[in-house]
Amino acid sequence: MAIELYNKNGHVCLMFTHLSDEGGEAVQANQFLVIDEQQGAIIDPGGNMAYNELLLTIGRYFPPNKLTEILASHADPDIIASLDRWMTSTQATLYISKLWERFAPHFCKPGKTAGRIVGIPDPGMRIPLGRSEIVALPAHFMHSEGNFQFWDPVSRILFSGDLGVSLGTSAEAGQPITSLAPHLPRMEAFHRRYMVSQKVLRLWTNMARTLPIAMIVPQHGAPMVGDAIPEFLGWIGDLSCGIDHLSQANYTVPR
Template structure:
């Protein structure tokens, strides 16, 4: 069942948060933005989620009528099933120009109508994306997990869809709800951000942009959404967080390796 983030007139934003089965993969959210007859699906995921997502979307939109597939970055939990969306819809894929030549590697060469005409490539400074008589904005979030990372802002709902930035690693099946107590929730975010964000300098640049934008909500690809005081506290924390290359030293680059690889446990 989708979680309605915003609904007013002909504009509707829905989150799907509970489609990952148990421990099969990391919990991930997918988002639908619908404006009249126009619709955009954000970060739809890989093969693990394709069938469950199609079934969930059926309550809100005819999946084959989706017009845009918005991709914040290139990971499998973002675009792993892009071949199916290209095959079964007429949607245009929106992604960073850095990944425009890599995404087609996920698409079989024999598929018709899956060439460059199906892509909108976003320059580093971002872009306006038409959605019916409204629009969305692709915003730079480069090096915040991916060198060509994007956030997507919906001016109508004033929701910032932040991708992996602001994400929390929560168990599958946790009830989707706005964060009320940031300090209690912070442990879900800390390890992920310290490892996957490039540096505090880049985080501060992104946070300054977001503060100037002043969204009503920040909704990440993993974990819970933010608004109000919890959102303010979360941005303050990000602006001070040492992460990525800030934490590296010679001890992380050694050629003497004694530890064996271990079986997967998520």
């Protein structure tokens, strides 16, 4: 079952929250589908445990063999470990940071990705989709060295990858966050460890505030809407994290 984030005038954004190993060994993860008329892009399609059900579920809304883009925020297994199977079942092109374009083929059988990977340059790029486009926004070091978020100018949804994560169950991921404070216990430890530095978060926040954002949807956990968006921008821009907390004590030989 998909959660409909947006549906107007032939432009549809869908979220899938329930395809990972619920209650098992794997972290909950979201996958996304953006459709504009006859073209479709899947964002962060996930690992092998998500593939079968995601393929079947997508087929209720859009023919999977007509997907034109696979958009990967970075190269972690929960993002694109299923790449080999998507390269087989579709003719889609993978868009991923140029830092990872020669690493992504390691998920696939030899030759499967030949001519089908576009390396996104560090400043980002605009990726055509139907009558519109998806904007790849630089989000480097949040948490990956080569990292992108994907902003849809039609729905004004920001698919934010690992930024904005709230750890919980699939059911909780399907309930939008309208007020940030009650969810900070599920967010703070993750962001303090996985984000690299306050400087990076502050620079990202300056960029984000230039965009009209109706919803922030992370790869783990629930979407943020309404007041939660400016509250999140205010919180994340001032968060000390990552290397801000390191000292020589973190780099000593184990006893």
